[in-house]
Amino acid sequence: xxxxxxxxxxxxxxxxxxxxxxxxxxxxxxxxxxxxxxxxxxxxxxxxxxxxxxxxxxxxxxxxxxxxxxxxxxxxxxxxxxxxxxxxxxxxxxxxxxxxxxxxxxxxxxxxxxxxxxxxxxxxxxxxxxxxxxxxxxxxxxxxxxxxxxxxxxxxxxxxxxxxxxxxxxxxxxxxxxxxxxxxxxxxxxxxxxxxxxxxxxxxxxxxxxxxxxxxxxxxxxxxxxxxxxxxxxxxxxxxxxxxxxxx
Numbered sequence: 464x465x466x467x468x469x470x471x472x473x474x475x476x477x478x479x480x481x482x483x484x485x486x487x488x489x490x491x492x493x494x495x496x497x498x499x500x501x502x503x504x505x506x507x508x509x510x511x512x513x514x515x516x517x518x519x520x521x522x523x524x525x526x527x528x529x530x531x532x533x534x535x536x537x538x539x540x541x542x543x544x545x546x547x548x549x550x551x552x553x554x555x556x557x558x559x560x561x562x563x564x565x566x567x568x569x570x571x572x573x574x575x576x577x578x579x580x581x582x583x584x585x586x587x588x589x590x591x592x593x594x595x596x597x598x599x600x601x602x603x604x605x606x607x608x609x610x611x612x613x614x615x616x617x618x619x620x621x622x623x624x625x626x627x628x629x630x631x632x633x634x635x636x637x638x639x640x641x642x643x644x645x646x647x648x649x650x651x652x653x654x655x656x657x658x659x660x661x662x663x664x665x666x667x668x669x670x671x672x673x674x675x676x677x678x679x680x681x682x683x684x685x686x687x688x689x690x691x692x693x694x695x696x697x698x699x700x701x702x703x704x705x706x707x708x709x710x711x
Contacts, residue, residue, distance in 0.1 A: 465541065466542065466569075466571075466572060466576065468545070468573075470544075471483065471545065471546045472550040473549060473550060474546050474548055480546065487512065487542070487544065488511065489512070493537075496514075496516060496535070497546045500533050500548060501533070502533055503516075504516055504631070504637075505638060506638045506641045508645060511539065512649070513536075513537070515577070515638060516535050516536075517534055517635050518531045518631040518635070519552060520587065520591055520628070520631060521553070522591060528624065529591060529627055531631060534547055534580075536580070539573060541572075543573040553587040554580055554583055556583060557579050557580060557583055560579075571653070571654070572649075573649070574650045574651055575654050575657070578657050582661055582664075585661060586664075588668045592628075595624065595628075598617075602617055602621070602679075606682055606685060606689075615686060621679055622679055628672055629669070632668050636666065639661050639665055640662055642658055643658040
């Protein structure tokens with residue numbers, strides 16, 4: 464059967480969102496969630512459709528700092544509707560596969576298409592983690608060469624970003640787990656295997672984030688220890704000077 468993917472690139476286009484809501488009989492409270500930014504990732508089963516909210520993460524253009532955009536999914540029997548905050552996303556490879564008719568994407572239902580899009584979002588998390596890893600390596604070099612106050616600032620910035628990343632991935636893991644366990648007829652048994660693989664990927668992201676946080680903690684400990692040692696050396700010199708000049 465024919466499957467449609469309707470992608471609303473800007474939720475600020477309220478008339479479009481309302482028209483789609485009326486056509487697919489989307490509950491007003493669900494539409495309100497779609498239009499309200501900053502929602503926690505979640506999964507809801509309704510009578511005629513499934514509703515998913517999650518965060519699409521990307522690096523800022525200066526390659527420092529992570530920005531989040533809310534993406535909402537409505538899965539029906541023959542259509543997938545996605546709502547984004549602003550234009551631009553990580554779905555280019557999926558669009559290419561649809562255009563070229565490659566793989567299963569044209570043969571399977573809206574649930575598999577939704578899985579493919581969520582998989583693209585999670586894949587991009589790994590690209591962000593590669594960037595974080597490079598920055599941690601730079602911090603380690605800085606620690607050896609020039610452990611100044613700038614290093615301390617960079618450590619705290621990166622720690623905040625990793626915490627932000629963790630807060631996005633933690634509920635996403637729950638969303639994918641609930642999707643996989645769902646008994647809704649809108650999620651086909653054949654999609655379950657792919658969702659289990661996607662769940663494993665989110666666990667991998669979580670583990671990597673935790674590893675990076677431990678590494679940053681280690682860098683911070685070494686930095687504070689070196690600052691303390693330098694301070695002790697300065698105090699020793701001052702003590703020698705003051706002791707020498709006391710008789711005078």
